[in-house]
Structures are given as C-alpha cells and as structure tokens.
Amino acid sequence: MGSVLEEASKQQQPEPFDLENYRQCLQWLQQTCRPVFMKELSDFSSVPVPITAENAQHPDMIGGIQQVQVATWKQSQVQILPADRWGHAQYVLQEIQALHQLRKCRQIIQLYGYLPNASPTASHIPALLLQQPSYGSLRQFLGHHFDSIQWPERYKIALDIAQGLRFLTSQGVPCTLHSGNVLIDGEGVAILTGFGVPDGLVTTAPCQMTAQPSPASLLVYVAPEKLQGRSKYSPDWEVYSLGILLWELSSGRVPFDEIISRAEAGPRLQKNMDQLSSAIVKGLREETIAGTPEIYEQLFKMCWEGEGSSRPPLDVVEETLLMLVVVEPMDMLMLPGEEMNMHVSAVVSDSIDGDTLSTHTRSTSIRSSSPGPSHARSNGPRPVTLHQAVSVSNPDMTEWYILSGHDINGYAIVPTFSLECEITPVQTCVGHFLPSSLPILKELLDQDVDIHLLSKLSLQNCLHILFDRYIPIKNENGSAHLHTALDMLLKAGAEVNARDVQGQTPLHLLMKNPKIASEDVLGVLNKMVEKGADTSILSPRDGNVLALAAKYLHFEAARAILNADMLASEPESIDRAIEACMTMTGRATDKFVNLRTKTRELLKLWTGKVGAPRREKVSIKVLQDAGQLDSTGIRAKCRVARMAPKAQLDCANQYYDANIKKKREMILNNMGGFQGLIR
Template sequence: MFSISPFPPKGIITKEDTSSASSIKSGKSGKSNKSSNGADAPSESQNGDDNSSTSGSVGKLGGLFKSNSIRSGSISSVLSGGPSLSSSQRNMGSVPEEDPFDLDNYRQCLQWLQQTCRPVFMKELSDLNYVPVPITADNARHPELIGGIQQIQTASWKQCQVQILPAERWGKPQEVLQEIQALHKLRKCRQIIQLYGYLPSTSSTATQNPALLLQQPSYGSLRQFLDHHFDSIQWPERYKLALDMAQGLRFLTLQGVPCTLHSGNILIDSEGVAILTGFGIPGGLVASAPCQMTAQPSPSSLLVYMAPERLQGKTTYDPDWEIYSLGILLWELSSGRIPFDEIIARAEAGPRLAKNMEQLSSAIVKGLREETIAGTPEIYEQLFKMCWQGDAESRPPLEVVEETLQMLVVVEPMDMLMLPGEDAGMSISTIVSDSIDGDAISTHTRSGSIRSTSPTPSHARNGSRPQTLHQAVSVSNPDMTEWYILSGHDINGYAIVPTYSLECEITPLLTCLGHFLPSSLPILKELLDQDADTKLLVKRSNQTCLHVLLDRYIPIKNENGSSHLYAALNMLLEAGVDVNARDVQGYTPLHSLMRNPKISSDDVLEVMNRLVAKGADTSIQVPKDGNVLALAAKYLHFEATRAILNNDILASEPESVQHAIESCMTMTGRQTDKFVNLRTKTRELLKLWTGTNASPRREKVAVKVLTDAGLLDAMGIRVKSKATCTVPKAQLDCANQYYDAHVKKKRDMIHLQMMPSAMMR
C-alpha cells in the first residue's frame, strides 16, 4: 500500500500542468521538473526522435495491416469543408496562415472509420480543456512551426480521460489508415493504447473537422511516474507494472506489430495499469499522440534501451530486441532511474556528446550493464539479467517472462492502488469502455487490486487443465497429479517450471515443495508413497528437497498455522533426506531456513530443533555468511541464537561470536521500537559469550555435548564408551579439546575430594 497516493487527483490536465517545455532528463527518483503548483510538468515529447533515431531500421508496416473492403458510401457532408480554426489558434502558431491541409486526402480513412466505428459526438464529452504543448520535430505536421505551441484538446468520456486528435494532426495520409487499423486490431488488450472511436466533427459550425478519440492516460509516462512516486511504490506494485508491460508486448508480438520500448513510450492510466504506445509505423503521429503530453527521456538516453545487435547496425527487425528493452525497463523499475544516467548527463553537458555516446554504445555491446540495486528480489534480478543478455538466443521467450512475473504477482499480492477519497472497503464502480467498433464492450472492475487477480498461475486461471505432471503439482491439483502418475508420467522426470526458476530443472517432488501450500500435503504424500526419489537435486543449484522447502516456503494464514510445514518436514526426515547436504553455494538446509525472512522466529526455532535432532550441524561454515549462528543473529531470530549458543560448542568460539555480532549490527529494517529492541537484545546475548563471561558458559556446553554423546557420566567424569552417532564429529572434537584443556582437571579434583567422604560413610 502506498504511504501516499501514487496518482494525482483524477481530472483533466490543465495549462499549469504543462508549464515546463523542456525535456525531463534521466535522473534519480524524486529529481524531476515540477510546475509552481506542484503538479507534474509534462515535457517536450521525444517520441518521434525515438521513432527516427532508434527505430529507423524497423521500416514501415507496408502491407502488414490490409485494409478492410470499403463499401461505397457518401461522406460528402464530412468532406465538404476544411478545418475550422480559431484566431487564437492561429496566433499561437498552431497552424500556418495558409494551411495546406486537405481533408480529401483522408477520404479512405474516413470511409473506414465511418463504416467500422460508432461515432462519438461532442455532446457526450465533458470537461473539455485546451493544453498548450510545444511543437517539435516529433509531433509537427507542419515542420515550419517547430518551436511554436499547439493546443491539444482533452476531455472526459465515460469516466475516461481522452485526447481529441483532429484530422489536421493525423500525419501522413498514406499511413493513417494503417495506424488506425492497427489500433483497431489491438483494441482488446488492456495494456495497449486505446482508440475509442471518432468524432464526425469537433465544431458546431457548418465546417466539419473530424477527429479521433484517443485514450490519454491521466498520470503521465513511466519515466514521469518513477521520478515522482518511486519512493512510495513497493515491490508488488512494480511486479504489476512489469507484468503489464510483458503482457502488452506479448500481445503486440502475437499480432506481428513491431514495438519500441522505453520509459517514455509507456504510460500509466488512472488505475495504475501500464499502457504501451510507440508501435507500428515509425512516422505515424496517431499512436504516439498521447505521449506528447508526458515527460520523456532525453534523446541521448534512448540508446540504452537498444539491444546490442541494433547498436551494431542490424536492420532486420527481431522481437528479441524488445525482450532486451523489457529487461532494461525491469531494472529501471527496481532503481527508479534510467541506466547510466550520470554518464549520459555528463555527456550531454559536455562538448563531445556524439563521441561519448558512441563510447557508451560500444561498452554496452561489449557487455556493460548496470549493477543490481540492493534489495532486489533474487528471482526478479535473475529475470532482467536474462532478458538483457547480449546474445539474443540466450534471452528467455516472452511467455516465460510473463509466467515468471505472474508468479511474483501471485506470491506477493498487492493492495489496491487507492485513488484520492477512496476507502479500502469501497466498491469501485465498473468502468465500461466502448471499443472502436462499438459492438464489443469490455467491462473492467477493480476489486481489491489494480485488476482482479486470482491467486493461481495463469495456466490454471484461464480454465485450461494442467497439461503435465509438473503443472498439476505446481497448482496443487491432487486429482490431476494422481491421474498423470497413473497414466505413466515419469515421477522423477526433470522439467523447467518457469514459476520456480528460469534456468533450473526440477522433479515433480521438488516442484511440490517449491510451491508448497496446505493443499500440497496430499500431493507430497502421494509422491513419497509412489517412491519419488528424494535424493534428486535441483539442477544447477544442487538443492535438496529440504533446501527447496525451507528456501521457498511462504507462510499461509489459516487456523492450522504452520502445521503443514511441520508435517512436510517430518515426511522428508522420515524419508532420509540428508540434513547436512550442501548446495552449489555451500548452504545447508539450516542456512536456507535462517535466510528465509518470511518464516517466523517461532517456526525457525521449531524447525531447527527438529533438524538438529536428526543430526543437523549448526557449525558448518559458508564463505559469505559464516555459520548458522551468524545467520540467526543477522535475521534477529533471538531464541534460535540462544539455542545454538547453548548447544553448539563451536558456535561459542570467540571468532564465531564476533562474526555473529557483526552480522547482527549490519541487519537493516524498519526502524521501529520492536526492531531496535530486538537487535539490541540479540547483541547483548552474544556479548555474554565474549571475554571472561564466556568461560563458564562454554564449559557447560562442552559437558552437555559430551554427556549427550555418552562420554561423560552424571558427575561429568569420562567413561569408557563409544560416542553416539547423533552428535556431529566436529562438535565432539571441539568439546573433547575444551574439556581436556579446561574442565578435566577441575572435575577430577572434585571427584577425588568426594571419594574419602564416600569411603568413610
């Protein structure tokens, strides 16, 4: 939930909102141009620069969108006159004194609109407003007016903000038909800019000036949104925006429409949905019109979104280009800024801009990428790094990207992006938008989130049944799981499950534990009853079943608490899973348990005790994080820290305790009283095990370890017997050394003093 509303009050953009005409350059979040009244200041659009400088190799769509057969019909009333122009518009330089505009050039477009669309009339619009927008090379139909100002008309229509695009701003007549047909073809995708319809006239006079009615997202470009609201959006909201971009891009790809992705071509609507623009014909002005009122990256910044093969001069369009650009945008969502923004800013301020940008381009081709931002979730980081691979064949398919983002959205569901004046419990009225043909009406209701989201993976949500054993297990469908097992599917077969990892292959048993829910218990039992091999590891990460369960487990709030976790743990322990196995990074299941911040401290203590009872060794070290004590202290599991110190003689050694203290103090989090007090409490506990205070405590632990192993009697005196196998050898060796050096002589003296008294009695 945002600490402040991420969106300004719903309404029409005013003239004050566009007081700044300069481009918003790339920069860190919160450092953006604002008008005097505090509203976001849209900048001079650079979308055309993107189309000309970054998409010149894409080429025109040509015959990609073939015109529908146009029936003969009279539109003489529409073509009878030219556009009606007010004197104020002429004085502001919006059109030349002698406008060469000829409506007859658009006859074919108007015929198509008339026969395909239900018309919208001016009386249906409200809150009409004119917004001054600079005329640039990107949005100018009349090049001689570059540098002037044009009036863009906005309005409200059926609870949506729209832009009225008169025919005089449509662009080249031979391309407009292809553009509006492309928009019509793409109208069913929520994440793509919508062409709602057309107005037969924008004037009540006899002179007719037809116009298009375009969606005008209320809250600016993604670049503008991140500049002003990055600090108030959390990871679930970022996942939603990323998923919107992936879904829109995939829809464009399926329709064969080339797209140019950057944070200026993605707009945010009033419900927080990312809307894609900047696709289709490079020179078209229709699809790019909504971007003209929004803040854009500087022209120099656009090269950082280009795939290396484009920077090297490849001219044949490839959809893999956009996967690379999507990876850059995912990183931008994690950082709030454009990649290499400081380098670009210095280059733009210096005299050798072209040379410096050429050097940056060359470095990107050679593999230069931005660093991961601290706190970025591991799966999300893995995703954008695969998307921005220099080799196009190494980038994941779009459907895999979408599946992974969908999993992140499901795992960490977000609260609704609240609009000003709305309460969390209020029912939001249904927003109905007419499609361009008027006969297909799409209904979109917000209920508890940006869009209604079912907590199931996409292949289950769309009504289709799981197609493989792995899919049935991942969606916790016991009936389909049993059916596939009985059908002979390989119960130990490996497969890549996108919602688990983009590159690791796992078995059905590992899939079950990686998506573990209370409803997964019957499936786990069935797989174990069918002799699923518990010794098989996750490929590449070498994680065991225990690693996966403790690393991926997410608590589910229900009346039974964590009982399903304990039940699964007991099943695996009974099956003989190695409790001290190391993964590729050297972590044991105990390390994975401590590193999972979603598991409560009470559950951590209980699971640790059960693992230790089966021989888990808390003293095993890993190069990065040290032993289990250090991780328990880092994540402030106070009771687990106490239990380890009281039972692990190696953990109480000075070096181990000092490392744990350092780990505890480097832990960051919300500076609440509870957090600060818990960190202080953990640190004070560790300090009790340093200096002279540590000796009696370590003596007690050494005696306990040897007694549990059967090497000491009730008086603490050595007995001749073999040690039990439940105590790790490293613990025994350390306890023996400490006992011989500090305890044995003391215990022998006490024993001798007691012997005469016993003989006299």
C-alpha cells in the first residue's frame, strides 16, 4: 500500500536532448493547431513557481524556483510553456495529441495554440499556449471561497466534473482525479487536467501554479481495489474518486485531513499512511457534513462504495447532478436587489476552434405538467415564482402566476441560466427552450411582454439568448419548434440587429452555436435577413457573419450571405473568411476535410476576375431592390422592393459606377437602346 506514496514522488530520469523530436512536435502543431504570435498577447507577467517532484525534469532541480510566463489572449489567461520545459519530446507530443483529441469538451483543459520559435533553447521548439484558469485548483478555490458558495454553485461544479469525466471515459482516456487536478475558470466552470495512460499523467503543466493536496493525501482519492493492486484499470476507479470529490465539495476540506497532517508531522509517515489505506479498504469513510442535501449525500455514498460493481455508472451520476442543478436551485431563486455571496467574473474563454461552449444540457424528465398550483409533482418542488414555472416548462403554473399578478416583465436571477445575469420571464423561456416551451412563449407574447427588454449584465435580447443557448431535442418534429419560436419573436418585433455587451448580434451567436445543424442555420438566416438582419455587422473579435459561417463550415449559409450581402464579397471580408475557414480544426474525416475544402473554394470564387460577375450580379440586385435601377440595370426611379442598409447601398453604388455603368450603357447603345433590347 505504500506504493501510492512512492508513485506520487517517482522521478523520471532525463533522456538526451533530441531536437528532431521537438521538430516533430512543431510539425504536428502546424498541421492541427492555430499559430499565435506575440503581438496577439498582452499583460505579460512572470510568476515564480517552486520546482517540486511533480514538475521537475531532473531530481537535482527539486527545491529550486522556475519562472512561468503568463499572459492574456482574447480575454483569457494563458500560460506560455516552451515545449522543452514541459518534458521529453515523446511525452510532449503524446500530450498535445491528447489535448487536440479532447478539445471539444469545455470541461477539459484547453490547448489554445502555439507560438512558433518561442523557446530560448532552440529556434525550432514551439511554446504551447495552455489555458490557465483564474481561480486555480478546486483545492485552492474551496480554501478561499468555501464559506461564500452555496449549494447551487457546488452542484454546478460537481456536474462539470462528472461531465468532463464522462467525456474522458467515452474517449478511453483515464483520469487521475483529485482536487488539485480540477481547476476553476473565471466563469466558475470546473476544468479537468491530469489525465492520460493509467501508469502516467498527461497535462500536468497547468497545475504547477495551483494549490495541490499534499502527496500523502492523494491516497484518499484512490479506489480500494487500486490500493490493494488486485485489479486492472476500470472507470469504476474514477467513480470512486468522484464520490470523494463530491464529499470534499460538501465539506471544503480533504478527507481525513487531520489524520494526514499528524502523520506528516510525525516520524512514521509511511507506516501511518499504510494504516489509513488499510482502514479505507476495510470501509472507513468520512462523516456526512450537517446540512448536506439528502439526494447529494446518497449519491456520493453510492460512488465511494468499496466494490466497483456497487457504484453507479457515470451517466447516472451525471443525470442525478443535472437534476439537482435544474430543480434544487429553484428554492434559492433570487429576486432583484438580492446579492449572491459568490462572485464569478464574466471571462470569455475561446479555444482554437472557438466552439468550446458549455456542455451543460437540460433534461426533459423534470418538466412539470401539474394541473394547478395545488398539485405539486413528486419529482421536484412546486415552482413558487413565475420565473421558476417558466424555466421548468410548466404552462399551467405559468398561467396561474400571470393571473395572480406576477410581473411579466420583472427581472430575476435564475441559477440554471446564470449566476449573475438578471433576465425577464420571456428570456427565461427562450433560455430553457424545449418543444414544451412553445405554449409558454405564446402565452407570454399574448400578454404583451416587453420584447425589447435586455438581460442585465450581458445586454442580450430574446434572439441572442435563443440562438446562444438552443440545444436540439430529438423528437418526431426535429427542430420545428426553433423555427416556430423564431417566427413568434420576429412577429412580436424582436430587434434582429441588436448588439450584446460583447458587440455580437443574434446572427453572430447563431453561427457560433455548434449544436444547431447547418440546414437550420440556413433557414434561420433567411428569416432573419428577410426581417432586415444585417450580415455585414462586425463583431469585435470574429468579424462579420460570413467569417463565422466559414469558420463553422456552414457552407449553404456562406453562399446565401455572398449572394445577398455586397459587403461580404469585399476582398478584406473574403480574406478574413478564408483565414477563419482554415483555422477551423476538427476530426480529420473525409466529410470534414471535403466540407472545409468546398467552403474555401466557394470563397475563392468571389475573388479577382472570377468573382467579378458574381459581385456584379449582387450589386445590381441590391440597387434594383432599392429602386435605383430598372430591370435592364440602368439608373432609373423604380418601385422599391426592399431597402438595403446604407452601407450596402454605398458599396453597391460604388461598385456599379466603377465596374458596371459604362459597360451596361455601351451594351444598350450597341443594341439600339431600350427598343432594340426589347425587340
């Protein structure tokens, strides 16, 4: 049993420096990741980090200090780590390949990109840009904030851990789970690190700057069967570790911390830890903390059962935590003017792909259909406010609270939506949107809710929220409810070009939601444009809507934008869209590669002489719709079909005068004017 402590302090002897292997790392990065240049980084700082047994490349280094460089990239804190300082070349390549494979999950540490030639050791060794969560490790976070966080926040952190862990196991990747390998980012999301093959760790570098449990205390996270060495790796080990972390979230401390502290202070550490290991194998567990919710207590006790076969599967753990996240916080819903104890800063994290959105999903199993306020369903508490009734898709309770005089335009914090942002009932509805939400949306709109109100803090309207948070629900009607809701919001007068606090329009968020199918993106785009949505509006970070359509490979949407938006085919816009398309990374399947190539070739068709006829066609259409050209393409006063935005008209007029006007007039003159053309 002492092997656990010995394994925690095991050192790998350095191998001879092999520049060629690091060049292979650089080549792999060039093929799969985005290059980031120094000019894109800001707020540089150098943090002194003690060299420990976990991060030393050689035993002689232990006890010294190394400087770790930290910077800001796209509003996210990153750690700049030269590859040769991470470890030996073969392990670095293994780790960056693992990170690339797992990049789609928000709860997994992100490799944002690399800096070419950033190493002082050799000009061909890249530096890796790793996510550096601002709250440090879970151990550090609980040490500083435990007294101020409430159960809704603990549920959300636990759910993040379970979702990240389930994603890792689905990919066949083991995880060494303890409160030092779970990091908390600026949005309060739990990020997993420290995963890899069963006999070794991967991605330990970001943990260098975070508080870790002591080496001796790591054994309390280890499943009894692993402590005994009587079985090979199994996901059941990680369910056990998750159960220990759930208890740690309820208590704010490492299990058996007093026993471990006394053992570390005494002369017989190894013997005392062996005794603790034996007691854990025989069934010793920590006591439940007073005030722990009953369901949560039952869950972690099931997870830390002594036999792996008695522990629940990870998907059951996730579903239980999801129920707690959605249902339990209803009792803690906050009204305007109240303040939450925990503050989580609104930091936007952007991965290489830009699509590392939160993987939190909403379950339909808890949606209430109770007939009236006197009938509460057995699977959750009865909603006690209008916002609660709307968020759980209970149309009867929604109608009841409206008739009871609840403010249909009132603001409230809904923990399942945001820990900070106050929203109205109609925004709550589209933020938790399901097919069963349609009657509620109709009821609210029939009551003349103010559709123009914006969510506080994020300044999003209903269209922003619908496109940003929409998650497809598999049923016989597919995504029909999304289009129905959009039609209702557009008819009610929702602003299609509104900008949120980050300068994004609803169309920007539509393109960035990877869960919306490309055919639905095209259908929504057409409806929005018909209502006056301007696809040429630039967002501060991502460019116009065409660039986002190209980045997320919405081929048909990109073609529709080019055929309608004169500004989209400007050379600068096309160049940015091609760059965005090529920075999009994904699984190297034939379908992905073909779609990316197809999108890139479409964009190239709109450049130079090849693209001139296409630009001419769009220019004439824009001016004809605005009543500035007749059917022959000559200047005339005609009936206005649809007025384009001023920027579009100016661009079309400029292109027409420079490239089309004289050519059109010459053709008509050669054909005998209008009569000749008609004949």
